[in-house]
Amino acid sequence: MADSIYVPRLARLADIRPMTELEKLFVVEFPDGSSLGHQPGQFVMLSIPGVGEAPISISSSPSRSNGQFELCIRRMGDVTGVLHRMRPGDVVGIRGPFGHGFPIEQMRGKDVLFAPGGLGLAPLRSLINQVLDERGSFGRVIILYGAKRPAELLFRDELEAWAARDDVEFHVTVDRGDETWTGNIGVITTLFPKITVDPLNTVAVTCGPPIMYRFVLMEMLSKGIPETQIYLSLERRMKCGVGKCGHCQINHLYCCREGPVFTYAQIKNVPEAL
Amino acid sequence: MRLWVLPKEQVVDMVCRLMADYRVWGPQAKGPQFAFEPLPDPTAIRLDYNISILSPKVALQPPQERIAVFHLDGGFTVEPVIDAEPTVIFGIHTCDLHALALLDKAFSADFPDAHYLERRQQTLLVSLECLQPCDEHSFCKSMGTWTADSGYDLHLMDLGDAYGVSVGTAAGEALLTQYAQARPATDTEAQQLHEARDAKRLRFPNRLNFDAAELPSLLATAYDHPIWAELGDRCLSCGACTNVCPTCYCFNVIDSPELSLKEAVRWRRWDSCQLDEFARVASGENFREARAARQRHRMFRKGKWLYERFGELGCVGCGRCIRACLTHINIVDTFNAIHASQHRR
Numbered sequence: 040m041a042d043s044i045y046v047p048r049l050a051r052l053a054d055i056r057p058m059t060e061l062e063k064l065f066v067v068e069f070p071d072g073s074s075l076g077h078q079p080g081q082f083v084m085l086s087i088p089g090v091g092e093a094p095i096s097i098s099s100s101p102s103r104s105n106g107q108f109e110l111c112i113r114r115m116g117d118v119t120g121v122l123h124r125m126r127p128g129d130v131v132g133i134r135g136p137f138g139h140g141f142p143i144e145q146m147r148g149k150d151v152l153f154a155p156g157g158l159g160l161a162p163l164r165s166l167i168n169q170v171l172d173e174r175g176s177f178g179r180v181i182i183l184y185g186a187k188r189p190a191e192l193l194f195r196d197e198l199e200a201w202a203a204r205d206d207v208e209f210h211v212t213v214d215r216g217d218e219t220w221t222g223n224i225g226v227i228t229t230l231f232p233k234i235t236v237d238p239l240n241t242v243a244v245t246c247g248p249p250i251m252y253r254f255v256l257m258e259m260l261s262k263g264i265p266e267t268q269i270y271l272s273l274e275r276r277m278k279c280g281v282g283k284c285g286h287c288q289i290n291h292l293y294c295c296r297e298g299p300v301f302t303y304a305q306i307k308n309v310p311e312a313l
Numbered sequence: 314m315r316l317w318v319l320p321k322e323q324v325v326d327m328v329c330r331l332m333a334d335y336r337v338w339g340p341q342a343k344g345p346q347f348a349f350e351p352l353p354d355p356t357a358i359r360l361d362y363n364i365s366i367l368s369p370k371v372a373l374q375p376p377q378e379r380i381a382v383f384h385l386d387g388g389f390t391v392e393p394v395i396d397a398e399p400t401v402i403f404g405i406h407t408c409d410l411h412a413l414a415l416l417d418k419a420f421s422a423d424f425p426d427a428h429y430l431e432r433r434q435q436t437l438l439v440s441l442e443c444l445q446p447c448d449e450h451s452f453c454k455s456m457g458t459w460t461a462d463s464g465y466d467l468h469l470m471d472l473g474d475a476y477g478v479s480v481g482t483a484a485g486e487a488l489l490t491q492y493a494q495a496r497p498a499t500d501t502e503a504q505q506l507h508e509a510r511d512a513k514r515l516r517f518p519n520r521l522n523f524d525a526a527e528l529p530s531l532l533a534t535a536y537d538h539p540i541w542a543e544l545g546d547r548c549l550s551c552g553a554c555t556n557v558c559p560t561c562y563c564f565n566v567i568d569s570p571e572l573s574l575k576e577a578v579r580w581r582r583w584d585s586c587q588l589d590e591f592a593r594v595a596s597g598e599n600f601r602e603a604r605a606a607r608q609r610h611r612m613f614r615k616g617k618w619l620y621e622r623f624g625e626l627g628c629v630g631c632g633r634c635i636r637a638c639l640t641h642i643n644i645v646d647t648f649n650a651i652h653a654s655q656h657r658r
C-alpha cells in the first residue's frame with residue numbers, strides 16, 4: 040500500500056523535564072534508534088491518537104542528536120494538554136521534519152545575533168547550540184532573550200551556562216520582575232542599546248509573538264543589518280505541514296514549506312506576514 | 314486523434330457494462346438540480362444536465378474521508394487508509410475537467426498525496442462538450458475552459474442522434490472498444506464535429522471585460538482596493554462559495570476516537586478559507602480576521618497565487634460560487650470592477 044504523508048511514525052517519550060508552570064521539555068526517540076535528521080528551525084507534526092496533531096519546532100541541535108530530539112512544549116489546548124499529562128515511555132506520533140530552517144552554511148564566518156522572545160527560544164535553541172558546538176566557525180555570538188516574568192524563563196541551566204561563557208555575549212530581561220530578580224527589567228528591545236554590531240558582518244535571528252518581533256525587527260534594521268541577513272521564524276495554523284491544506288498561507292507563501300524561517304527581505308512586502 | 318461515433322441510445326448500455334467493472338459517477342437529477350454521484354443504475358445518468366451542484370471533484374476529494382486509523386491497545390499502531398477503486402467519471406463538463414487538472418497538480422506537487430493520487434490513478438475521465446452555456450453565471454469562455462483538447466480519456470460531443478467521441482488516451486480507447494459499440498467516424502461526421510464546435514463560439518459570451526491572462530498582473534495592483542471592504546461587509550462567512558468550487562481543495566485534519574475507544578480515526582474534511590478560525594492559532598491570534606481579508610484571499614488564490622504556483626488560473630469560470638452566494642458576491646463583477654477602476658486611473 041502506498042505511503043501516506045499524513046501518517047506519523049511512532050516515537051517514544053524517552054524523558055520529560057518540567058521547565059516552567061506551562062512548559063515541559065520532551066525528549067523523543069524512534070524505537071529503531073534512527074535519527075530525525077533535521078535542520079535547526081524545522082518543525083515536526085506531533086500526534087496524539089484520537090486527540091489531534093500540533094506543529095512543534097525542534098528545539099535540540101542536530102549536533103547533539105544521539106538518536107533523540109527535544110521538543111519544548113507549552114500547554115495550550117487539546118493536544119498539548121494531553122501531552123503534558125503523559126509519562127516517560129508513552130508513545131506519540133511524529134511526522135516530519137518539515138519546512139525550511141535556518142541556512143547555517145550562510146551564517147558561518149559571521150557574527151550571529153539571536154533575539155528570541157518567550158517560547159521563541161524553543162526553535163532558536165536548536166541553532167544556538169549548533170553554533171556553540173561549532174563555535175570556531177562563527178564570529179561573535181550575541182544572545183538577547185526576553186520573557187514576561189522570571190518564572191517563565193526557559194532552559195535556565197543553559198542560560199546560566201551561556202552567561203558564564205566569555206565567548207557569548209548574553210543579555211536577558213523580563214517585562215516584570217519579582218523579589219528574587221536582580222537583572223534587567225523591560226521589554227526585549229531595551230537590550231539592543233547594550234550591544235554594538237558590525238552590521239554587514241552580522242546575521243540576526245528572531246522568533247516570538249508578533250507584537251514582539253515587529254519591534255525587534257525594527258531594532259535590527261536600525262542597527263543597519265541587511266534585510267537579507269535577518270531571519271525570523273513564523274507561526275501559523277498548520278494542518279498538513281506539506282503545502283496542501285492551505286491553513287498556513289501567508290498571502291502567496293506557505294509557512295510550512297517556504298517557511299517557517301524567512302528572511303526579512305522575503306516577507307517585508309508580504310502584508311500578512313508582519 | 315481518432316474520432317468515433319456512439320449512438321445516443323447506447324450510452325445507457327455502455328454505462329451498464331462499465332458498472333460491472335467500475336464505480337461510475339455521473340450527473341443525476343436532484344430535485345430541480347443536478348448532482349454528481351455514483352450512479353445507482355445506468356438509466357439515472359442525465360447527460361443533458363446544465364450544471365451540478367458540486368463538481369465531480371467529490372469523486373476524487375470527498376467532503377470527508379478517513380486517511381488513517383490508529384489502533385489503541387496499550388500503546389498504539391497506525392496505518393493509512395487509502396480508499397481507491399476503479400472508477401469512471403462520466404459526463405464531466407470541460408470547466409470541471411480543467412479544474413481536475415489543477416487538483417492533479419496540487420496533489421502531486423512537492424509531497425505527493427497518495428489518498429488523492431491513488432484514486433486518481435484508478436479513475437478514467439469521460440468529459441462532455443457543452444453546446445450552450447449553463448446559465449447567465451458561467452464564464453467558461455472568458456477563462457478558456459469552455460472546451461478541452463486534452464485532460465480526458467474520452468470526450469463526448471453531442472451530434473444530435475449520437476455522440477462524437479474523441480479519444481484522449483489509450484485507456485480511453487480501450488474503454489470505448491471494450492464497453493461500447495462505437496464505430497469510427499466518417500469524414501462527414503468528423504467535419505460535422507468541427508463545425509459544431511466552431512458554431513458554439515458565438516453562443517458563449519465573454520463575461521470578463523478583459524483577457525483572463527491579465528488577472529495575475531491586475532490583482533498585483535489591487536491588494537488595497539476598496540472593493541475588498543465592500544465584499545467583507547456583505548459576506549456571511551458561510552463557506553458555500555468554497556464548498557461548491559471545483560478548484561478549492563483546502564482541508565482540515567481532525568482526529569477523533571471511535572466509540573469503542575479501541576480505534577481513533579484521522580479524518581480529512583473540506584475546509585474553507587472564508588471561515589473565521591481558518592487562520593487562527595492556539596494563542597488566539599487570527600492572521601486573517603477581517604472578512605474583507607478572507608474574500609481577498611479567495612479571489613487572489615483564484616486569480617493570481619495558484620497561477621504563480623501551478624501555471625493555471627485557480628478559477629475555471631463555472632459560476633458555482635456566484636449561484637451559491639446568498640449575498641450575491643460575484644467573482645466576475647469583482648474582477649471587472651477592479652479592471653474598470655484601474656483603467657480609469
Ligand SMILES: Cc1cc2nc3c(=O)[nH]c(=O)nc-3n(C[C@H](O)[C@H](O)[C@H](O)COP(=O)(O)OP(=O)(O)OC[C@H]3O[C@@H](n4cnc5c(N)ncnc54)[C@H](O)[C@@H]3O)c2cc1C
Nearest residue numbers: 093094095096111112113116117118119161275593594595
Ligand atoms: C512552525 C510552528 C512551530 C511551533 N513550535 C512550537 C514549540 O516549539 N512549542 C510550543 O509549545 N508550541 C509551538 N507551536 C505552537 C503549537 O503548534 C500550538 O500551541 C499547538 O498547536 C496547540 O495545540 P493544542 O491542540 O494544544 O491547542 P488547541 O487550542 O486545542 O488547538 C490548536 C489549534 O487547532 C485548532 N483546533 C482545536 N481543535 C480543533 C478541532 N477539533 N478541529 C480543528 N481544529 C482544531 C485550534 O483552533 C487551534 O488553532 C508552533 C507552531 C508552529 C506553526
Ligand code: SF4
Nearest residue numbers: 548549551552554638
Ligand atoms: S458564499 Fe458568499 S456569503 Fe458565503 S462565504 Fe462565500 S462569499 Fe461569503
Ligand code: SF4
Nearest residue numbers: 558628629631632634
Ligand atoms: S471561483 Fe467560482 S467560478 Fe471560479 S471555479 Fe470556483 S466556483 Fe467556479
Ligand code: FES
Nearest residue numbers: 280283284285295
Ligand atoms: S500546513 Fe497545510 S499548507 Fe501549510
